[in-house]
Amino acid sequence: MTVEPGADGRHITYCRLCEAQCGLIAEVENGRIVHVGPDRDHPVSRGHLCVKGPGMVNVTYDQDRVLTPLKRVGGPGDFAPVGWDEAIADIAERVDAITKRYGGNALGAYIGNPAAFSTMHYAYGYAFIQSFGSEKRYNAMQVDTGARVLASDQVFGNANVYPFPDLLDCDHLMIFGGNPVVSKMSLICAPRALQHLDDIAKRGAVIVVDPRNTETAKRYEHQPIAPDSDAWLLAGMLKVMIGEGLVQTDFLSERVVGWDRLFDRLQSVDLATVEQKTGIAVPRVEELARRFASARTAACYGRVGSNRGSFSTLANILMDAINIATGNFAREGGSLIGVAPFEPEGAPYIAPAHGSSRSRIGDLPLVAAVQPGGTLADDILVPGDGQMRALFVDCGNPVLSYPDGDKTERAFEALDLFVSLDFYMNESARYAHYILPTTTFFERADINDLWSPNAPEPWLHYVQPVIEPLGQARHEFDIYAAILRHLGRPNPAALLMGQEPADGEEGPSHFDLVDAALRMGPFGDGFGAKPDGLSLEKLKEEYPHGKKLADRMPAERSWDRVASDDRKPRLWTDLIETEIDRLSSHASGNDPVVLKLFGRRMLHGMNSWLHNSDRVIRNAKPTLLMHPNDARNRQISDGKSVRIRSKSGQIDVTVEITDDVVPGSVCYPHGFGHNGGWQKANALDGVNVNLLASSDPADFEPVSGNCLLDGIPVEVTPLQDAH
Ligand SMILES: Nc1nc2c(c(=O)[nH]1)N[C@H]1C(S)=C(S)[C@@H](COP(=O)(O)OP(=O)(O)OC[C@H]3O[C@@H](n4cnc5c(=O)[nH]c(N)nc54)[C@H](O)[C@@H]3O)O[C@H]1N2
Ligand SMILES: Nc1nc2c(c(=O)[nH]1)N[C@H]1C(S)=C(S)[C@@H](COP(=O)(O)OP(=O)(O)OC[C@H]3O[C@@H](n4cnc5c(=O)[nH]c(N)nc54)[C@H](O)[C@@H]3O)O[C@H]1N2
Ligand code: SF4
Ligand SMILES: [Mo]
Numbered sequence: 001m002t003v004e005p006g007a008d009g010r011h012i013t014y015c016r017l018c019e020a021q022c023g024l025i026a027e028v029e030n031g032r033i034v035h036v037g038p039d040r041d042h043p044v045s046r047g048h049l050c051v052k053g054p055g056m057v058n059v060t061y062d063q064d065r066v067l068t069p070l071k072r073v074g075g076p077g078d079f080a081p082v083g084w085d086e087a088i089a090d091i092a093e094r095v096d097a098i099t100k101r102y103g104g105n106a107l108g109a110y111i112g113n114p115a116a117f118s119t120m121h122y123a124y125g126y127a128f129i130q131s132f133g134s135e136k137r138y139n140a141m142q143v144d145t146g147a148r149v150l151a152s153d154q155v156f157g158n159a160n161v162y163p164f165p166d167l168l169d170c171d172h173l174m175i176f177g178g179n180p181v182v183s184k185m186s187l188i189c190a191p192r193a194l195q196h197l198d199d200i201a202k203r204g205a206v207i208v209v210d211p212r213n214t215e216t217a218k219r220y221e222h223q224p225i226a227p228d229s230d231a232w233l234l235a236g237m238l239k240v241m242i243g244e245g246l247v248q249t250d251f252l253s254e255r256v257v258g259w260d261r262l263f264d265r266l267q268s269v270d271l272a273t274v275e276q277k278t279g280i281a282v283p284r285v286e287e288l289a290r291r292f293a294s295a296r297t298a299a300c301y302g303r304v305g306s307n308r309g310s311f312s313t314l315a316n317i318l319m320d321a322i323n324i325a326t327g328n329f330a331r332e333g334g335s336l337i338g339v340a341p342f343e344p345e346g347a348p349y350i351a352p353a354h355g356s357s358r359s360r361i362g363d364l365p366l367v368a369a370v371q372p373g374g375t376l377a378d379d380i381l382v383p384g385d386g387q388m389r390a391l392f393v394d395c396g397n398p399v400l401s402y403p404d405g406d407k408t409e410r411a412f413e414a415l416d417l418f419v420s421l422d423f424y425m426n427e428s429a430r431y432a433h434y435i436l437p438t439t440t441f442f443e444r445a446d447i448n449d450l451w452s453p454n455a456p457e458p459w460l461h462y463v464q465p466v467i468e469p470l471g472q473a474r475h476e477f478d479i480y481a482a483i484l485r486h487l488g489r490p491n492p493a494a495l496l497m498g499q500e501p502a503d504g505e506e507g508p509s510h511f512d513l514v515d516a517a518l519r520m521g522p523f524g525d526g527f528g529a530k531p532d533g534l535s536l537e538k539l540k541e542e543y544p545h546g547k548k549l550a551d552r553m554p555a556e557r558s559w560d561r562v563a564s565d566d567r568k569p570r571l572w573t574d575l576i577e578t579e580i581d582r583l584s585s586h587a588s589g590n591d592p593v594v595l596k597l598f599g600r601r602m603l604h605g606m607n608s609w610l611h612n613s614d615r616v617i618r619n620a621k622p623t624l625l626m627h628p629n630d631a632r633n634r635q636i637s638d639g640k641s642v643r644i645r646s647k648s649g650q651i652d653v654t655v656e657i658t659d660d661v662v663p664g665s666v667c668y669p670h671g672f673g674h675n676g677g678w679q680k681a682n683a684l685d686g687v688n689v690n691l692l693a694s695s696d697p698a699d700f701e702p703v704s705g706n707c708l709l710d711g712i713p714v715e716v717t718p719l720q721d722a723h
Contacts, residue, residue: 015053016117045191058613067471104133112396124492142373147312165299167196169333171204172295177305228711234318236274246293258572297333330558338453362697372705403693425677461546622686
């Protein structure tokens, strides 16, 4: 039995903070959520959750939360309440005037990470700006998954697919740059991931390739590696597999294109160079290759640590190549592409191909029609045709999450119109002209649409709001719809469906859109044609705890979303050739003064937020991890202040000496350095590490436009010596 929003009782819901999307039970008393616990009847999470899910109650009732529309009345951070009608009218008229005067691309949107867990959010947010003629879609892609997206575009002809390891039957998993004990696993929806990883380790091995001996590495097998060198290790491993006949050439000949060209080209990879670049001895590279190839089932899986380096696209392509060449692609226990519940069967949605348009700043090829993130500030600051003058930041905090926060602040202050959709005044929203208060996930309905293809045990869960929106908070969809309505235009769902609702009619909602997609998809009821199939209504009435779609994601169906005409993956493209050439000719200095800076996430925080709750943030200790050898060489002792300098900036931090990090590298978490409207967060230690990251396109990975966040060259000096 579902309970009406706000009614006292137990509400079935789910957490929308990370891909696990664990089932939750929220108890409401006198209209207020008093307790949040695990939903033991959820078909996949089966009672699993972490501290962050229940922590969202503190966010919901946080006294620092923004609950009325705010208008800037002075310098950054100086706001006064304003009525919704006045705010919407002013924003609508200014967006209209700016885009009429300067063209559609004068308007842009940054739609950040939390939107990935909010129904159709990217689709309707970008439909909003597109209706004014704007192509300026910004998001977290180039600081997160850009290399993976481009690898999928190249290998599978489909930038929308994210291969994931079939945890349920895998015997040998190699994790490149992921830390599931902290992150709960990403680009794969597996609420009980750790249990699966423990089982894999018992059956075979979980090998964590990481410059830090992480929480996950300590639990399984750690393979230390120099930051930003994964492509070398992967190229070396594949070369060994080819040389020792450990690849499946019959399978490759039948189902894959270009593999022979790749194999030829890899002959020239020198294993001694692999050792020099990665810090991994040649015999160990050979052992890693042999163990992978001889395992019953195996998969390479990469996450953010193999996505923000100088050769990350190639690294991701080589992971696919190893999975495919050893016969582990589309095989149970190997690497899968999931069935998409919201796509028509046999007709995958495909993003515009790589490079079909280019960025105004840096002339970079766009990946999946998203602007290269690091150029956001210059897209506002640099004059010329298409210069951005109005920006919506929805679910994001680019001042802390993008490179060069200082420049981003300057750019935001230069905008003619800056609208933030958020429930906090974060470090970016301080510069907004308006902050429009939005709901937390307890205050809205949702279905787990975006990541549903990426689950080893696929499920769908459609939930109603637990409580009504607090204060004057509104759903993002309704905010965009209200702005468009003020201008006499259809709402974003009508725009996406190509409808022109009659005057005075509300038009469809984003749930109509998602319902139509579900019903026409592989699990849908075909609007009556398949009576056993699903609709939103049926999910709501019959499966309040969520509906498991299959016991296992069918491995063989991975081929369905390979989008090339012949349904064959490509292991040789012009881009692959250029990238291997670039890798081979890449000279890396061995300057003993220079260290490579990489990142880490905090168990009790979520990127730049969730830092305003005692419950969530306790124990957060943002320190610079440094190897004892590097500390000794620099006369740095534990707990001391040091200055880190990069090409782009400098910050002062506290050092923690540990042999958990490989020599020659240092590690600092992102998302700190608060000065927004969140009082407790502001009082935390820590600074914005992205002040050290470069927003110069010359420093991005040229093919993907990815920012270099892991492997930034830095110098570290004791603070008393710094000048
Ligand atoms: N150096 C370095 N930088 C990084 C990373 C790194 O590892 N190292 N990681 C990168 C990654 S992977 C990501 S995804 C990005 C994330 O960076 P962003 O996309 O900027 O997202 P967050 O920092 O999570 O900020 C989220 C904001 O959205 C608000 N919010 C939360 N839920 C909702 C909601 O439902 N609606 C609305 N309207 N607002 C909401 C929060 O209050 C917060 O202000 O950071 C990236 N930056
Ligand atoms: N608690 C918590 N959970 C989160 C988040 C959070 O902020 N907090 N953020 C969420 C988001 S937005 C995302 S995208 C996911 C990310 O999920 P993960 O990718 O699993 O998250 P990280 O903990 O950043 O793991 C990245 C790892 O890469 C390593 N690394 C850095 N550089 C390199 C390199 O060059 N090579 C290799 N091989 N490894 C490298 C780092 O040491 C780190 O251990 O987590 C999500 N879950
Ligand atoms: S693992 Fe934690 S943050 Fe992720 S969905 Fe589950 S409860 Fe939420
Ligand atoms: Mo992310």
